[in-house]
Amino acid sequence: MYILVTRTRPDRVRLRELDADGAPTGPAGTGTDVTLSDAAFAVHARAREDGGVRWVWEDTAEIYPLLLRARLRVQRCHDLRLCHAILRNSALTGASALANAPAGRWDAPAAVPRPETAGSTLFDMDLGGAAEAGGETQDEDARTEFLAQLAAVAASAEPGRLRLLLAAESVGALIAAEMQFAGLPWRSAIHDTLLTAELGPRAATGQRPARLEALAVRIRNELGDQTVNPDSPPELLRALNRAGVQVTTTRAWELEKLSHPVIEPLLRYKKLARLQSANGWYWMETWIVDDRFHPEYLPGGVVTGRWATRGGGALQLPRQIRGAVVADPGWRFVVADAAQLEPRILAALSADTAMASAGRGTDLYAGIVASGVVETRAHAKVAMLGAMYGATSGESGRLLPRLARAYPRALALTESAARAGERGDIVSTRLGRSSPRPGPDWQDEQARGSEDGAGSAAQRRARSQAGDWGRFTRNFIVQGTAAEWALCWMAEIRKGLWALSSAAAPESGAARSAPGPFASVPHLVFFLHDEVIVHTPAALADDVARIVGEAAATAGRLLFGDFPVDFPLTCVVVDSYADAK
The missing domain is CATH 1.20.1060 (Taq DNA Polymerase; Chain T, domain 4)
Structure with missing residues (x-):
């Protein structure tokens, strides 16, 4: 079952129950209007949350913080705006009505939170009058978009993969809002x-x-x-x-x-x-408010699906200041990062069993050395980066032929992606996020370079631009699939923490922590591409570390089934982020 949430006025939302096909249920399917502070909203949310409901709304970053302020969390959602961007551009849904419709409001950027002032709260939103446009219109527009998305997925070539991608992208939006709300402890x-x-x-x-x-x-x-x-x-x-x-x-x-x-x-x-x-x-x-850092994460903020941030530089915390990131009294950090994530993703994506074997149970680069492909770990790393990023000169260019002989399937995949980019074609990740096509200037340059009688300068420019785009698509499939793995990893961590919080009560000495629903339960507080930090009551730290490790293995199976590739983690329990590495 779904619950469609639409903003009808700045202080009110409409809750409308939908069945598995997106059809309204209940009397006339009109829904219930409640104020955001109304107890009815909280009662309705709690009554439905245990029943496997998926909340459907336009923008998680707009609605979910309001629930968090009311001490409410939701397990699942469908973020219409994030999912629209994926389905609009995916090669798997290229024939759908959604992908071929004229540009509309769903293609516009999401509303931006207005800067915090002395008289506002961290999650006040500037709705620009959009919520005043009439509840019925807003509600039906959102349901129409949801139906179009369901239809696009159902008619796609790989509906299972797309459903996993949309679910992961949407739960990523929940995690981003939760991390911003809870904040990273900072002294x-x-x-x-x-x-x-x-x-x-x-x-x-x-x-x-x-x-x-x-x-x-x-x-x-x-x-x-x-x-x-x-x-x-x-x-x-x-x-x-x-x-x-x-x-x-x-x-x-x-x-x-x-x-x-x-x-x-x-x-x-x-x-x-x-x-x-x-x-x-x-x-x-x-940026530090009440000893908490509250960065605004932007899921899908990079074209490959990687996250970005708006202000605060959360994705670049230098070592000199990590000592300020200290767990609360009675709490600890579980810090984990995935080892050689992108090369392992490449091995699984290309089904290159030789490369996967090189990293089984060990450092992948050390495994490549042990296999006799190159002499040193540094050589293995520079050669692998060359394969994924298209470096053909210097040390990388010298070592690439060795890598290609040892791992032909992996290198063939990156080369195929590069050639597609050079032609102006698109490539797709494991779950179906597709690269954009190059713009009209690129197309014009290619046309001029291929004309009869084109000068050498025009030909060089065309080749250079084609090569640049080929390097982009070469890396897109690897970086984008790595971003999908990371989303699934975090989703599984969150699911495990949710179950742990329901089953175990932390010690009373761990009372002081994040606001709202995170005051006494373990929760994610930081994410950086292949690294996470969980803030947890000390008594649960070992359980959390186990959950984090199991989630990495589960994420690998979700994306690659039984293909024998490892995703090992470095996972430590510390009081300060400075002690993690």
Whole structure:
């Protein structure tokens, strides 16, 4: 059974029960209007949650936080906007009415939460008047879209895979909202201490901390220029060239190749300046609320299906500040990350049993070395990255032929995906998320390069752009399928934690934790592509670690059935994120 939730007014929603085919049930199927704070909403939600219901709504990020504030969680949902994006572009549903319909409101970006102010809460939404458009219209439009999605899946070439993808994408949206609501435990006092140790005491607005200023003085002295601003790449580049340091960019990777007295302080300055700008005191005061970091995750924010974030830089937490991520008293972190995820995904995706065997029960790169393919682990890694990202020169280009001889199915799959991209064709992940086609400028460039009498410059541009798009599609199938595995992994973790929370009561000493429904139960608090953190009462930490490990194996079976590929984890129980690695 489904429950369709539509916003009828800023403070009201309509709840409408639908059967398995999306048809309304109950008297005339008109539904029930309730206020978001109405006890009827809570009663209705609790009464239905144990019955295997799937909630259907336009945007999880809009509706679900309102339930969380009422201390309610839901097990399953169908996010119409996220699922529409998948079905609209998937090759598996290319013949459907949904995929071929004119662009409409379901193709528009989701509403953006307005910035928090002193008089608002973290989850206030700017609805832009959309919710005032009439409950009946909103309700029927959402049901029509839901029916179109059900029809597109049912008529697709692989309905089972698509259903799994839509379910995983939707539960990912639930997890994202829950992690934002619960927040990652973060100690501002420790953060301040770490920043002071790295940068020196906090400086006045517009001034550099002491360590940065001392490095800036050294840089100016080494360059013989007392006016250069090391924060200005154009100024710095000109000063470097005047000092005889011939570079075309001030990026660290190029500076590291050079030998000059200015290089050491300059690289150190860049590292500390990055810390100051990305995670300094201003960041701390902006993003840490009541010792919690509440980043806004964007499921499906990257075209491959990977997540993105809006502000806060949650996907880039440098090691210098991880010591501020400390579990609550009586609680612990379970931190886990998947080893060599993308190469293992490639082995399973291509059904390359030789590559899968190389990583069975061991580090995959070490297994490749043990198989005699290359001499060192570093060689194995650079060759595998070349296969997945299309590097054909240097050390990677030298080693790729060896990899291709040892693992022909895996390398053939990436090459086939690259050739498809070079032709402008699309490729798809294991569960059916498809790559976009290149835009009209790309198509025009290819046409000009293939015309009779096309000049060498036009041909080179066409080949270069075709190669770039081929590298994109080459990696799309691997990165996108890895994102699907990660979604299934998190979904299984969440399901296991839900069951654990129902069966076990944490010790009373673990009372203080996240707000709302997470106050006393283990819950996900952080995700980064192939890494998760669960915040758990200490008494349940070992059970949580077991759940996390079992979830990885289950995710592999969901995607690849009985294909013999391992997805091993590094999983530790710690008090501080800094102790995890």
